[in-house]
Amino acid sequence: KNEVEQSPQNLTAQEGEFITINCSYSVGISALHWLQQHPGGGIVSLFMLSSGKKKHGRLIATINIQEKHSSLHITASHPRDSAVYICAALPPGNQFYFGTGTSLTVIP
Amino acid sequence: DAGITQSPRHKVTETGTPVTLRCHQTENHRYMYWYRQDPGHGLRLIHYSYGVKDTDKGEVSDGYSVSRSKTEDFLLTLESATSSQTSVYFCAISLSPIYEQYFGPGTRLTVT
Numbered sequence: 001k002n003e004v005e006q007s008p009q010n011l012t013a014q015e016g017e018f019i020t021i022n023c024s025y026s027v028g029i030s031a032l033h034w035l036q037q038h039p040g041g042g043i044v045s046l047f048m049l050s051s052g053k054k055k056h057g058r059l060i061a062t063i064n065i066q067e068k069h070s071s072l073h074i075t076a077s078h079p080r081d082s083a084v085y086i087c088a089a090l091p092p093g094n095q096f097y098f099g100t101g102t103s104l105t106v107i108p
Numbered sequence: 109d110a111g112i113t114q115s116p117r118h119k120v121t122e123t124g125t126p127v128t129l130r131c132h133q134t135e136n137h138r139y140m141y142w143y144r145q146d147p148g149h150g151l152r153l154i155h156y157s158y159g160v161k162d163t164d165k166g167e168v169s170d171g172y173s174v175s176r177s178k179t180e181d182f183l184l185t186l187e188s189a190t191s192s193q194t195s196v197y198f199c200a201i202s203l204s205p206i207y208e209q210y211f212g213p214g215t216r217l218t219v220t
Contacts, residue, residue, distance in 0.1 A: 043211035094205045098150030
């Protein structure tokens with residue numbers, strides 16, 4: 001049983017489109033982490049948030065603690081955004097639970 | 109980028125042999141983690157360390173052991189490798205659990 005669910009599993013978009021990736025979790029959490037994994041395999045941290053909203057360049061992450069839901073938005077998507085996006089929830093304790101990822105392909 | 113290296117990057121080994129993977133950091137982060145990544149599963153925690161000689165189990169710790177004798181190194185050992193341990197293994201570091209984690213490049217392990 002996975003505590004963290006992501007949707008959609010796969011997403012194809014045209015360059016320039018606004019993209020939303022969703023993450024829902026079933027337990028109370030201390031923080032939520034968004035990560036990016038490129039086809040080469042490397043995993044990069046995008047955001048860590050426990051409330052509200054964070055923005056970095058074209059990426060925006062939001063979280064609603066009461067609804068146990070977070071979203072990652074990409075504005076003006078670009079082919080270089082093609083990657084797997086992973087969310088991870090941190091319940092009280094030291095252990096993150098990871099979603100299975102959303103595979104994004106942005107077509108020129 | 110956080111200074112994290114993993115060695116080896118690729119390894120093929122036979123069932124029943126012992127295998128040790130190494131994670132090395134130059135960031136002086138207190139927490140270190142070993143994960144495995146398999147198709148259809150999210151990253152799953154094997155073991156983690158919260159200081160020198162301080163380790164704890166994750167959700168998939170059976171068949172694995174770890175050691176941390178100094179801050180910068182965290183070793184993952186498969187005492188007797190099995191085919192089910194074929195996977196990509198990632199090491200990660202963080203200042204504390206509520207801070208973001210930084211990942212190493214991964215080790216692809218194949219057990220034949």
